[in-house]
Amino acid sequence: MVKENTLKLTQSIWDYTSSDTSSHTSFINLGKYLVMIDTGMNAESTKKLREFAELTTNLKFKYVIITHYHGDHTFGTKVFEDCDIISTQWTKALLTKKVENEYKDKEIILPNKTFTGEYQIKDGSRILKIIETNGHTKGSAFVYLPDEGAIITGDLLFAKMFPFAGDSTVNPYKWIDGLQKMIDLKPNIVIPGHGLISSISELKEQQELLIELVKVIEEMIDQRMSIQEIKKSKRFPKYPFDVNERWLNMTIENFYKVIKEKKEEI
Numbered sequence: 703m704v705k706e707n708t709l710k711l712t713q714s715i716w717d718y719t720s721s722d723t724s725s726h727t728s729f730i731n732l733g734k735y736l737v738m739i740d741t742g743m744n745a746e747s748t749k750k751l752r753e754f755a756e757l758t759t760n761l762k763f764k765y766v767i768i769t770h771y772h773g774d775h776t777f778g779t780k781v782f783e784d785c786d787i788i789s790t791q792w793t794k795a796l797l798t799k800k801v802e803n804e805y806k807d808k809e810i811i812l813p814n815k816t817f818t819g820e821y822q823i824k825d826g827s828r829i830l831k832i833i834e835t836n837g838h839t840k841g842s843a844f845v846y847l848p849d850e851g852a853i854i855t856g857d858l859l860f861a862k863m864f865p866f867a868g869d870s871t872v873n874p875y876k877w878i879d880g881l882q883k884m885i886d887l888k889p890n891i892v893i894p895g896h897g898l899i900s901s902i903s904e905l906k907e908q909q910e911l912l913i914e915l916v917k918v919i920e921e922m923i924d925q926r927m928s929i930q931e932i933k934k935s936k937r938f939p940k941y942p943f944d945v946n947e948r949w950l951n952m953t954i955e956n957f958y959k960v961i962k963e964k965k966e967e968i
């Protein structure tokens with residue numbers, strides 16, 4: 703199963719996902735060692751992916767990068783006990799809290815290397831950058847491989863899908879800015895958190911969707927509508943894909959909170 707669903711996307715990047723909508727797990731051959739980006743929800747599959755990767759490349763994993771704390775990106779960490787696990791400080795803090803509560807029965811390995819802003823891994827002449835944007839969650843980050851013009855977005859991109867934007871730490875303004883950072887890098891290939899392998903156009907589509915959602919909610923707040931009235935209103939745009947009602951409601955609730963706070967600051 704792992705082998706069939708694993709694609710070699712560039713000279714050095716491989717990607718695995720169990721279906722069109724489940725989270726992506728990617729690994730990069732940096733030359734002397736391998737780097738895993740996100741670890742999936744199913745540790746069994748991740749273990750097989752690791753075996754496949756090390757057998758195919760004849761190299762070992764040295765680093766694991768966690769783009770954000772959600773379970774479908776972190777439950778497979780237990781397969782990488784011997785590696786350095788890297789995340790933003792906020793991702794580690796949020797994951798630590800989850801491990802003490804909802805994720806108590808999961809064998810998650812917490813990051814042992816954390817950063818804020820930007821972090822670089824160098825292997826000879828090759829550079830891999832991890833850039834913190836926040837947005838989808840506090841501490842969300844994306845991975846950029848300059849020499850291949852590749853971006854691995856974590857959940858900052860749900861390609862051709864309605865995004866999960868219902869995390870309690872979501873910030874649509876930072877998410878929109880984060881997408882702009884990626885667009886400005888003019889990537890050749892974009893690996894989303896969920897959805898099909900993408901390009902710059904999916905980044906722009908996701909950004910437009912978020913801008914539009916924020917605008918609609920801002921307008922309704924200006925008209926002094928309550929959160930209940932906003933949720934009931936039929937003013938939200940129609941999308942060319944299914945919209946999960948529960949996700950939309952969670953999105954509205956959390957965007958409302960952030961937008962209101964921003965308005966009160968001004």
Ligand SMILES: [Zn+2]
Nearest residue numbers: 770772838857
């Ligand atoms: Zn997520």
